[in-house]
Amino acid sequence: MAIGKKTLHLALVVMAVSAITFLMVDLLPGDAAYQMAGESATLEDVRAIREELGLHRSIVVRYLVWIADAARGDFGQSFITREPVLDSITARLPVTIELMVGAQMITLALAVPVGIFCGYRPRSGIDRFLSIAAFGVMSVPVFVMALVLIFLFALKLGWLPATGYVPFLENPIENLRSMFLPALSIALVEWVPLMRVLRSDMAATLREDFILMARSKGLPARAILLRHALRPSLFTLVTLFGIQVGHLIGGALIVETIFALPGIGRLLVGAIFARDVIVVQGCVFFITIAYVAINFLVDVSYTVLDPRLRKEVTDG
């Protein structure tokens, strides 16, 4: 029953988002026909292309045709490259997912220990120093961070490649080497908000009575922090983490462009600029599903963190 409700919810969200996206792309100035026609085309050429692509039909008809095809698993062909949309997306999805997973692993590896420590020692010298350093790093735009990392690790030290992507199955070591700098570029900016919310929640949790109880029982600080204080302090972090993951599923365009990664971000933005609405719809479809799925996983994680919520969530 709960699963049925969630599936219906997913379908409604996908339809609503795809309809809004379709309309918004259609409202943008220019269309794919002119993009395809290029500078040497005539008005007759443009008209012929519009007919070929079905752009002469009304937006409602075009959207209904797209939805009907998508329901059968046919997401159409790119107006510009003629490549099947599903092929374009499935080729790029592993890159984006790997970038997201890598970035978030580094993010958590930085945010959680620092957040715990700063929450344990709020307003201490180290807390102030780490906070200032964190805000300093967060203030650096991600493209600057990426270029600095390339300069340092690729050009000066020669440890890691500057650009490019090697599929994991082709060469796992080269794959990890090629993904480390892009993931680090993202993580160095993303870890700060997670660290700050965890610090804040930890500091609040450590003032609770049950923590005082644990201290009075003589439990070591490590046990108090990791076993008793951390879990109830994770709600905000998990929520924010879920939002970050959803955002990265949509692709980190700047990092993908700088590191020449064939991810969803570049595909989506390129399609928007080219008014390749079929590719845009395909990307939005998958991103929407990803967002809803992540949202669901975040809800489930609450129940793991707090068993009192299990009954509430399963009842939807």
Next chain:
Amino acid sequence: MKRRWTMKRIEEAKKRFLAPVVVVLALLFAWPVQAMEPKSGGTLVFGAENEFAGFDALKARGFAICDAIANAVIQERLFDMAENGELIPLLGLTATASEDQKTWTITLRRGVVFHDGTPFNADAVVAHWSRLLDPKNRFSGRDTIAPVKVVEKVGEFTVRFSLAHPWLPFLQTLCDARTLAPFVPSPKAVAEDAQNRAPVGTGPFMFKEWLSGDRFVVIRNPGYWKHEKPYLDEIIFKFMPDHQTRFASLESGQADMIWTDRGAAIEKADKDPNLVHYVSEGTGAEIFILNTAKPPLDDPRVRKALAYAWNQQVCVSLSYQNCIPVVTHPFGSRIGCGNANYPSPDLQKAKELIAAYGRPIEIECLHSNTKRGQEQGELLQQFAKEIGVTVRPIGMSFGPVVKKVITGDYQISTWRIPSYRDQGPSLYSGFHSTSRRNWSRYQSPEMDRLLLEQNVATDSGRRDELLCRIAARINEDVPIIYRGGRRFHVLSTNEVKGVFQFRNGIFILSDLWLDR
């Protein structure tokens, strides 16, 4: 006596030492030749600026320089042309014109096979050209081949091109690697609708894979008709849109060659002993196109005033860091037109023309949504301000700019004259009053006459003179303003060796090898 003795000694010395000297000199000259012996094998990584659009002449929309570089290793033309105009046989062997120059008979190379096993012969050439010439197919480059009426098979390895009139650019057009029309694809791949994404040609490299957004890979064609070539096993074209990281890839050794148009990278490469910089002068130009049908630009005084106010040298220095030339015509170094009446910057003259016009002037200038496009829009704004003209730069992405220009809904826009080998057809298309591609809406009976005359001219000297007069007319009437010429740059590591052919922006990778 003394002289005779000296001469005798000289003769003896010659006999004694000549042979050893000859041997030493031979070794000295032979040694570098031995060291330069091509090495077979290896993978060359080429950093391309953009994702490729496709390789089917009818389906590929937008054929950029990097697309053309990749295409040239897979598909082949009938001929290439050296800088001095000499025809270089490729798939074609000879080209003979009829007396009236309206028919060209071309003999084809035998024993050539497409990568998919289809034999190359007259049928393949006829199939390709018939497809381009069929009006139902709406080939986007048909203006550049307009005088070609029909291509027929005369024999198994002979074809005949019939032209509507004598057409001097014919051979140049057959040799132009900047468009897909001259390249003969496999008829089988075209029939199967595979040519666009999985091109099949007769070239030294065969298509292997195309990972969208990542790379385009070609591998050595073991059955290539130049049996000793190519030397490389594989070429990987990696798509690297960001110019800084493209250069970083070259510096770090991830890429062996890159295409670039950035002055900072070129300057660094010139100072780096491990990098080599190749330059090719091109034709065409980067321009502002002016809508001569829309006020106030319908008044030639306003257009001329903007031309006098504009300083091309500043644009080339600031926006292009001098990696393109200042030009006064679109012919590059192929035709010497001198100054061609180019309106050099002259604020006084500009102000006088504006005063004569007598009304406030406000103009919108469309430009690409890139940093460079924005710079140039703002440059025009600043120069125009000095003569009392208000220019409002408006940034847009490519598609909307094309729409506005094609539909005439613009006043000024950044645009370009493509870098075709022969500019005659492109100028005809761009400036003849009846052309459907006359986006500046320029109307001039004299220009029409000049364009028609150069189109049917049979004497190359006379035709060059006509083209120069066309360039002068353009500079006089100002339907366009030059932002800069075309100059192409490829950077490579010094491990890349071989015969470097870099003409009109197309770097031929086929004859390269790696010294590793």
